[in-house]
Amino acid sequence: MHDDLPGRDDLGHPAADPLFADPFGVDADADPRLESDPQWRGLDSVIDRLRATATVADGDAWVRQQASAAAMVAAHTAEVVPLPTSGHRRRKVRAAAIAAAVTLSVTGGLAAADELPRPLQAAVSRAAAVLHIGLPDGSDPPGPGATVTLPEPAANDTPPSTIPDLSQVPPLTGPPSTIPPVDGGPGGEAPGQEKDKDKDKVPPTTSARPAPTPPVVPPKPTNPPPTTPNPPTTVEREARDTGPGAKGD
Amino acid sequence: MTRSWDETLALAQRGDEDAWVELIGSIAGPMVGFFRLRAAADPEDLAAEVFTRVATNIGSFSGDERGFRSWAFTIARRTLVDAYRRSSRRPVEAGIDPADAEVGGDRRWRGAGDAAAPSPEQHVVQAHADIEMLELLDHLTVDQRDVVILRVVGGFTIAETAEIVQKDPNAVKQLQHRGLAALRRVLEASSPAAPPPPKTRREQDFPIDP
Numbered sequence: 001m002h003d004d005l006p007g008r009d010d011l012g013h014p015a016a017d018p019l020f021a022d023p024f025g026v027d028a029d030a031d032p033r034l035e036s037d038p039q040w041r042g043l044d045s046v047i048d049r050l051r052a053t054a055t056v057a058d059g060d061a062w063v064r065q066q067a068s069a070a071a072m073v074a075a076h077t078a079e080v081v082p083l084p085t086s087g088h089r090r091r092k093v094r095a096a097a098i099a100a101a102v103t104l105s106v107t108g109g110l111a112a113a114d115e116l117p118r119p120l121q122a123a124v125s126r127a128a129a130v131l132h133i134g135l136p137d138g139s140d141p142p143g144p145g146a147t148v149t150l151p152e153p154a155a156n157d158t159p160p161s162t163i164p165d166l167s168q169v170p171p172l173t174g175p176p177s178t179i180p181p182v183d184g185g186p187g188g189e190a191p192g193q194e195k196d197k198d199k200d201k202v203p204p205t206t207s208a209r210p211a212p213t214p215p216v217v218p219p220k221p222t223n224p225p226p227t228t229p230n231p232p233t234t235v236e237r238e239a240r241d242t243g244p245g246a247k248g249d
Numbered sequence: 250m251t252r253s254w255d256e257t258l259a260l261a262q263r264g265d266e267d268a269w270v271e272l273i274g275s276i277a278g279p280m281v282g283f284f285r286l287r288a289a290a291d292p293e294d295l296a297a298e299v300f301t302r303v304a305t306n307i308g309s310f311s312g313d314e315r316g317f318r319s320w321a322f323t324i325a326r327r328t329l330v331d332a333y334r335r336s337s338r339r340p341v342e343a344g345i346d347p348a349d350a351e352v353g354g355d356r357r358w359r360g361a362g363d364a365a366a367p368s369p370e371q372h373v374v375q376a377h378a379d380i381e382m383l384e385l386l387d388h389l390t391v392d393q394r395d396v397v398i399l400r401v402v403g404g405f406t407i408a409e410t411a412e413i414v415q416k417d418p419n420a421v422k423q424l425q426h427r428g429l430a431a432l433r434r435v436l437e438a439s440s441p442a443a444p445p446p447p448k449t450r451r452e453q454d455f456p457i458d459p
Contacts, residue, residue, distance in 0.1 A: 039429055046432060049382055050401045054282025056293065063277050066297055067269035070304035075264025077305055 111135045254314050262307050273300055275314070276321050282402040283322070287329055287394070288383055295332055299325045319409045322399065326413060388435050393428030396421055 040047065056062050110116045111124040114136040121138035128135045252260070252268075260268035280299060284292035302324050310320060386394050392414065399410045407425075411418040 039426065043429065043432060043436075046385070046436070047401050049378055050286065050398065051282070053285050053379055053382060054278040054402045056277050056281050059277070062293070063274045064270055066277070066300050067273045068266055069297070070273060070300045071261075071264045071266040071269045073301055073304035074261060074269070074307050078263060078308055 114138065258307075258310070258317070269304070272303075272317070276318055279403045280322070280325055283325060283398055284329065285379060286382060286386060286398050286402065289329060289332060290336065295328055296325075299328050302328065315409065318403070319405065319412050322403055322405070322413045323415075326395070385432065385435060388431050389428045390424075392416075393424050393431070396424045397428045397432070400425060 107116070107124060108128075111121060111128065112135060114121065116124060116138070118138040121136065125135040125137035252271075257268045257271055261272055277296060280296045281292045284295045289295050299321065303321050306324075310317065312320070386397070389397065395414050396410055399405045399413055400407075403410075403413075405413065407418050407421050411421040414421065416424075
């Protein structure tokens with residue numbers, strides 16, 4: 001009833017496009033003979049002429065010659081040349097070799113610098129000793145340039161102060177400074193100058209920084225007394241010569 | 250005494266010549282035909298190169314006889330691509346190969362005294378048929394040509410052809426369908442009493458006025 005409609009089949013459905021339809025159906029590969037395939041119908045002459053090209057002149061002799069060469073190649077490949085490893089296996093071997101080299105380099109460097117943990121350092125040292133390579137085993141006394149690790153202080157210990165105890169500092173000696181203060185600050189007194197009573201007062205500061213510690217000047221050593229007396233001066237010599245008890249009176 | 254396929258393959262992997270005669274004899278003709286229809290310069294030399302590659306890698310092959318044929322034609326297709334690349338890089342030498350000159354320019358003339366060798370008349374007819382086929386296949390694309398040749402000359406199924414050309418089986422079906430349609434159009438157009446070839450969908454939808 002729908003035969004008269006263009007582009008419709010008997011049931012009225014749109015006709016399948018022969019270009020995109022499955023030309024062979026589900027069982028297209030069931031029979032590989034092309035002559036039984038409807039798609040190849042009418043092309044028998046083409047099929048025959050195409051198949052006629054699949055010939056080898058002097059076929060048997062040529063095939064035997066090729067077979068002899070192939071047999072030699074196959075025998076040589078099977079007996080002499082080992083089968084190549086797959087790319088995946090080669091990559092794994094290469095990665096393992098690189099990892100081992102990096103590990104050995106890093107471990108050896110740290111062991112030579114005595115920077116490894118003690119048990120590992122001892123183990124590496126023993127392993128290197130087999131190869132006659134001397135490495136510190138972690139129990140050697142530290143050298144002059146070695147760093148010594150001090151034990152951690154206890155939690156209730158007061159950390160040592162970095163400010164020196166001023167009571168242990170000897171008093172300052174020497175002449176007072178003669179440089180006048182520039183901005184009216186405390187300075188030294190000139191000889192005979194009245195001492196400023198407020199000189200030692202420190203002006204209040206807004207900075208939270210602690211006051212600078214006065215420099216510690218070690219006491220100057222006093223000159224030792226001369227071991228030999230000074231020679232008498234001319235006046236002393238005259239008094240001695242002309243005084244009572246002098247010879248010649 | 251007939252051997253099973255597994256025995257033949259095992260013997261070939263060890264280098265047995267008789268096993269290789271059996272293997273190569275089953276694929277030599279279709280392979281030479283494949284190269285000939287792909288307009289290779291020297292089909293038999295290319296086939297020999299394929300056999301060498303097959304022999305080199307036969308140790309890694311495992312499968313049945315049809316799998317072996319598919320594998321060998323996969324190597325053949327790659328060998329053909331390599332040959333095209335080589336010929337594109339190397340200029341074609343002019344002149345006549347002395348080895349070919351004595352046999353009329355074709356190696357199929359060798360052994361002309363043998364009974365199985367083609368006569369000169371047969372050779373002319375064969376050469377003419379080859380040229381006709383090449384001209385006919387020139388109307389197809391490269392992929393369509395590969396599919397048609399492998400289906401006809403190689404005797405492969407759609408699935409095997411798809412494996413060789415490394416495409417989806419549905420794509421191979423479409424390539425074959427379009428290739429056969431093109432062949433049919435050319436054949437109908439070349440026949441003297443044939444009606445004009447049917448118009449394509451594009452020509453029907455968009456008629457071109459003269």
